[in-house]
Amino acid sequence: xxxxxxxxxxxxTKQMMLAxxxxxxxxxMSSAQVAEDSRLKTVLERGSLLCSGHNGxxxxxxxxxxxxxxxxxxxxxxxxxxxxLFGASEGNLEIVPISWxxxxxxxxxxxxxxxxxxxxWTQSRDxxxxxxxxxxxxxxxxxxxxxxxxxxxxxxxLTGGTICVGAGTSTERxxxxxxxxxxxxxxxxTFENGDELxxxxxxxxxxxxxxxxxxxxxxxxxxxxxxxxHTILPDVIALEAEGIVVPExxxxxxxxxxxxxxxxxxxxxxxxxxxxxxxxxxxxxxxTVAKFLGVSPGYGERLGLSDDWAYNMIKEVGNxxxxxxxxxxxxxxxxxxxxxxxxxxxxxxxxxxxxx
Amino acid sequence: xxxxxxxxxxxxxxxxxxxxxxxxxRIDTIVTVTFGLLTLWLLWSFFxxxxxxxxxxxxxxxxxxxxxxxxxxxxxxxxxxxxxxxYPFEEQWRSALACLAIVLTTILSCLxxxxxxxxLSLLWIVGFAAFYILMxxxxxxxxxxxxxxxxxxxxxxxxxxxVVLIGMPLSIVFALLRRSNLPWISRTMGLxxxxxxxxxxxxxxxxxxxVIPFATPDWMNGQQLYRVIVGYAIFFACxxxxxxxxxxxxxxxxxxxxxxxxxxxxxxxxxxxxxxQAFRNALPPTINQVVITFKxxxxxxxxxxxxxxxxxxxxxxxxxxxxxxxxxxVFVAFIFFVFVFSLSRYGAYLERRxxxxxx
Numbered sequence: 001x002x003x004x005x006x007x008x009x010x011x012x013t014k015q016m017m018l019a020x021x022x023x024x025x026x027x028x029m030s031s032a033q034v035a036e037d038s039r040l041k042t043v044l045e046r047g048s049l050l051c052s053g054h055n056g057x058x059x060x061x062x063x064x065x066x067x068x069x070x071x072x073x074x075x076x077x078x079x080x081x082x083x084x085l086f087g088a089s090e091g092n093l094e095i096v097p098i099s100w101x102x103x104x105x106x107x108x109x110x111x112x113x114x115x116x117x118x119x120x121w122t123q124s125r126d127x128x129x130x131x132x133x134x135x136x137x138x139x140x141x142x143x144x145x146x147x148x149x150x151x152x153x154x155x156x157x158l159t160g161g162t163i164c165v166g167a168g169t170s171t172e173r174x175x176x177x178x179x180x181x182x183x184x185x186x187x188x189x190t191f192e193n194g195d196e197l198x199x200x201x202x203x204x205x206x207x208x209x210x211x212x213x214x215x216x217x218x219x220x221x222x223x224x225x226x227x228x229x230h231t232i233l234p235d236v237i238a239l240e241a242e243g244i245v246v247p248e249x250x251x252x253x254x255x256x257x258x259x260x261x262x263x264x265x266x267x268x269x270x271x272x273x274x275x276x277x278x279x280x281x282x283x284x285x286x287x288t289v290a291k292f293l294g295v296s297p298g299y300g301e302r303l304g305l306s307d308d309w310a311y312n313m314i315k316e317v318g319n320x321x322x323x324x325x326x327x328x329x330x331x332x333x334x335x336x337x338x339x340x341x342x343x344x345x346x347x348x349x350x351x352x353x354x355x356x
Numbered sequence: 357x358x359x360x361x362x363x364x365x366x367x368x369x370x371x372x373x374x375x376x377x378x379x380x381x382r383i384d385t386i387v388t389v390t391f392g393l394l395t396l397w398l399l400w401s402f403f404x405x406x407x408x409x410x411x412x413x414x415x416x417x418x419x420x421x422x423x424x425x426x427x428x429x430x431x432x433x434x435x436x437x438x439x440x441x442x443y444p445f446e447e448q449w450r451s452a453l454a455c456l457a458i459v460l461t462t463i464l465s466c467l468x469x470x471x472x473x474x475x476l477s478l479l480w481i482v483g484f485a486a487f488y489i490l491m492x493x494x495x496x497x498x499x500x501x502x503x504x505x506x507x508x509x510x511x512x513x514x515x516x517x518x519v520v521l522i523g524m525p526l527s528i529v530f531a532l533l534r535r536s537n538l539p540w541i542s543r544t545m546g547l548x549x550x551x552x553x554x555x556x557x558x559x560x561x562x563x564x565x566x567v568i569p570f571a572t573p574d575w576m577n578g579q580q581l582y583r584v585i586v587g588y589a590i591f592f593a594c595x596x597x598x599x600x601x602x603x604x605x606x607x608x609x610x611x612x613x614x615x616x617x618x619x620x621x622x623x624x625x626x627x628x629x630x631x632x633q634a635f636r637n638a639l640p641p642t643i644n645q646v647v648i649t650f651k652x653x654x655x656x657x658x659x660x661x662x663x664x665x666x667x668x669x670x671x672x673x674x675x676x677x678x679x680x681x682x683x684x685x686v687f688v689a690f691i692f693f694v695f696v697f698s699l700s701r702y703g704a705y706l707e708r709r710x711x712x713x714x715x
Contacts, residue, residue, distance in 0.1 A: 055660045057673025064670040067445040068437050096504060097442070098660035102566055106660075109569040111580065195672070195681040222421055222679040333675030 034304035038252040043113050044304075049085060051078035052103055052117040053095035059218050060328035060336070061118050062095075070095045073138065073327045074116045076317045077244070081114065081260055083316040084309040104129055108247060114257065118212075120170055120240035130248040134257040136241035137320075139340050139349065142171050144208045144233045145201070145216050152208075155184060155235045161207030162187045164197055174238035175210050210237060218334050256303055259353075263310040266292060266352035267319035268343060274318035281311060288355050299355065320350075406686075421679055430680035431687050434671040438687060441507015441662035441670070447499060451510045454490040457483055458513045466702055468709075480521060487514065503581045507662030509691065515585060515653045515663070520646060522589035527596035532626065534601055552594040558655055560587050565659040584656060592649055599645060603638030604630055636710050643703030647696050664688055 034040050043049055053070060054062040061072045075095065082093035096112050103115045108130075118140070119125075121133045144163065146152045155163075155178070163179075165172050167190035179186060189206060191197035198219050201209040211219070213232070220227050244257040267273070270289055272280050277293070284290035291299050294308030301307055317323050324338060325331045342348030378388040409425020412432055420427035431438070439455075440448045461483025464470055470479055491510060494500035506514065533545040552560070564587030565580050607630065615625045635642070657666035668688040672681045 053660075054670075055657050055662065055666045056669030059673055059675055059678060063674045064437055064442065065674070066434060066437070068440065068442050068448075069445075070442075094502070094504060096660070097662050097666070099658055101658070102562075102660050105566040105570075109566070111569065195669075195685075198678075199681070218675055218678060221675070224421065224679065226422075 034252045035250075038250050039113050039246065040250075040253045040256055040304055042110075043085060047086070048092045048094055049078070049082040049089075049114070050094050050096050050112045051075075051081065052106070052112050052115045053097040054117065055097050055099045058118065060214055060332065060334050071327065073323065074118060076323045076327060077116045077137065077260075078114075080264065080313040080317045080323075081116075081256070083312045084256070084260055084263075084305060087306070087312050089316060103245075104131065107131070107245065113246075114253075115245040117245075118242045119245050121243045122170065125245075131245050132248045132250070132254050133243035133245055134254060135261060136243045137261050137350075138242040140240045140242060141213045141340075142174055142210060142237040142240065143213050143216055143235065144210045144237065145220060145230050146208050146233060147204075148229045148231050150207060152231070152233060154233055155179075155208065155237070156182060158186050158208045159184050160186065162189050162205065163208040163210055164189045164191060164201055164206035165210045166190065166194060166197055167192050170238075170240065171210060171212065178237045208233075212240070214328055214334060214336050217336055221333065221335070252304060256305070259303060260313065261320075262353045263292070263313060264317075264320040264323065265343060265350055266355065267310070267314050268321045269345070269352055272314055272319060273322055274314060274316070277311060277314045292355055417676065426683050426686075427680045428683060430672060430677045430683050434677065435687075437508070437671040438664065438668050438684065438691075439508045439510075441511060441664075441667040442505045443507055443510070444499075444501060444505065447493075447501060450490045450493070450498065450501075451506075451508070454487045455510050455513055457486040457490065458517055461487075462517070484517070484521070487517075503579050506581075508667045509664050511656075511662060512653050512664045515581075515588070515656060515661075516650050518585045519588045519592050519649060519653075522585070523592035523596060523649075526589060526593035527600055528631070530593055530597035531600040531604065534597060535604060549594045549597055552591060553598070557588070557591055557652055558658060560591050561655060561659055563587065580659075581661070584659065584661070588649075588653075592645070596642065596645055599638045599641045600631075600634055602641070603634030603636075606637045607633055639707055639710065640703070643700065643706070647699050647703075650696055650699065651692065664691060 052062075053075070057063040058072070058074075061074045062070060063072050065071050078093060078095060079089040082089035086092035096106070098106050098112065098117075100117075103112075103117055103119065104125075106112050107115050118138070119133075120140075121136060125131050126133060144155050144158070146158060150157070150161075152158055163175065163186050165175050165188060172188075172190060175188060178184075179188070186208070189200075191200060194215075197209070197211075200206055201219075202224055209216070209219070216232055220230050220232060223230050244261070246253045246257060267277075270280075270285075270292075272289070272293075280289065281293045281295060284293060284295055287296070290296045293311045293314075294300060294306070297307050299307055300309040303309075306312075318326075320343075321338075324341065328334045328336045329338060338346070338348065340348050341350065344351045379385045404425070406426050409423055410428050411420045411423060411425065412428045414429045414433040416429055417427075420429055436445070436448060440451045443451045461479060464483075465476055465479055470476055489495065489498070491506060491514070492501060492503070530545060530549060534542055534549065536542045536545070561584055564583045568583055611629055611633065612625060615629045620629070654663055654665040656663050657669075662670070665688055668684045669681075672678060672684040677684075
């Protein structure tokens with residue numbers, strides 16, 4: 001998997017280099033040209049980024065602190081993006097609260113510039129809806145939780161019982177497919193509202209509760225009868241790869257998203273944090289890091305940004321590990337293990353792309 | 357034995373009154389005792405949950421999770437999010453004052469001494485301007501706050517007040533057009549009203565918030581908030597127009613004919629004879645419509661506005677308080693109750709004052 005990806009990356013890089021060379025020769029310019037109609041241009045000219053928020057809260061990804069400030073993984077990615085574009089997110093970022101159903105029309109109509117809202121990469125969204133996904137930044141598993149006294153060890157043990165799930169979500173579809181293929185006969189009860197779903201489970205209306213693993217962990221931690229009375233079953237009903245979404249056909253804008261994510265992972269790999277980024281920038285250990293932090297030119301210019309854009313992002317939100325731990329990991333109430341979401345060096349599936 | 361009339365009963369001394377009303381026969385006694393006990397039990401359970409076993413101090417959060425009672429600590433910790441949504445924390449006093457301005461304006465406009473067109477419109481212009489300046493800022497040394505950051509109670513009140521203020525005059529226009537003598541006008545208006553009334557409010561809001569920007573040029577789009585208010589106001593006006601038309605049609609035809617015979621022109625007939633009587637007849641359904649409008653403002657959460665219901669969800673939607681959703685919903689329900697109950701009591705007062713139903 002990784003080899004293929006790396007090869008593809010190399011190929012793309014070569015193609016990009018070729019393209020840049022041609023472009024440089026043709027236009028006599030050293031920086032990459034940003035298309036006239038790109039969102040990148042619109043956003044830079046407007047001087048602020050309109051990023052997706054939530055109508056209410058999605059725990060760990062977009063929620064509101066005691067003083068009404070947004071926080072969460074998705075919000076931090078918005079902040080990183082704004083910092084990369086403008087130097088700092090303060091005053092240059094507007095979080096627009098939108099609902100799930102509204103995110104695609106809002107993106108297409110320009111009410112928001114980018115959707116960073118735990119959105120799974122699905123084929124219909126990618127093709128029919130004319131959306132473009134960045135590489136995933138989070139892999140979420142759909143799992144089931146059951147009361148411990150049922151002694152269930154897998155979803156198959158819930159045969160004949162009732163399984164509760166959110167209505168109209170990709171979870172509902174994934175569960176239906178899973179039950180069908182495994183030939184499990186269980187009644188599926190759907191709920192429009194997440195709170196209602198959770199309460200129904202804890203009141204005993206459902207034998208199983210299917211949710212996205214991070215939400216499931218959060219619910220279990222605050223179970224009224226104690227977390228030890230509930231088991232998260234190991235079966236993975238479906239995996240969802242969450243990516244950043246931009247309109248299709250806007251390569252310059254998509255490039256910025258991909259390289260933002262890559263930069264956060266690259267910083268983690270190199271041990272660059274929001275704390276030590278200034279020291280490392282003053283004395284970069286390698287030519288790549290020097291380029292990455294904007295000491296030597298090129299890293300930002302090719303995207304149509306300033307060369308210290310990655311430095312600004314790291315300074316503001318830290319590397320991916322800091323961002324994760326602060327919002328849903330060990331530094332938060334959710335205490336979610338990094339697991340598959342770690343860098344490949346730590347047993348995960350994520351990796352930075354090559355900076356050359 | 358003759359059955360005493362209600363008026364006679366209420367004049368009797370209390371013990372006798374109790375017996376006549378609730379314990380007159382054996383079946384009466386059984387029903388009274390059963391339902392009395394049931395009510396007491398329900399009230400007691402609620403009291404136990406909401407008061408006896410409740411925690412109020414946010415420090416007691418962990419005790420709350422295990423406890424049987426209500427966890428009002430979530431309100432103590434996060435009431436400002438419920439009331440003000442995403443409004444900047446240091447500026448929330450402005451949002452509070454703005455809510456107060458709208459409530460005061462509403463109360464004042466309920467007083468009969470303000471009931472002239474001039475005074476009412478002046479009052480609302482001043483009240484609304486005060487609300488808008490406080491919320492939006494940008495002048496008088498107030499930091500500007502974009503409409504996007506408005507939320508909570510202030511947003512709910514703003515949407516409600518704006519919809520009724522735009523919708524009410526619009527509904528009169530719609531009703532008069534629908535009753536026009538020119539068939540083209542009355543039929544077209546009828547078609548428009550019936551079309552809009554046969555669409556769900558949610559569809560209309562979604563269309564105005566999300567679809568319209570695709571169809572119209574940029575300069576027409578404006579802020580999403582105002583688009584939604586316009587859509588909702590048109591929806592309100594269509595329903596209210598039918599209510600007013602009902603009020604007009606309940607008038608005896610002689611009223612308008614007499615006015616014509618006196619030589620009054622169209623506007624005089626409408627302004628002095630028809631509308632005042634029509635409004636009087638249409639008062640109960642109008643109050644009903646206004647109350648429904650207030651409650652349905654919470655639909656805007658679907659298109660991503662941080663109204664009081666959405667901000668309630670945000671208040672409980674964090675790892676720390678996610679178990680306390682019921683308390684937050686009860687709190688929001690209480691706020692809705694205070695407003696809606698006052699509205700409907702005021703409606704009842706108006707009906708008594710105008711003698712609706714006693715003619």
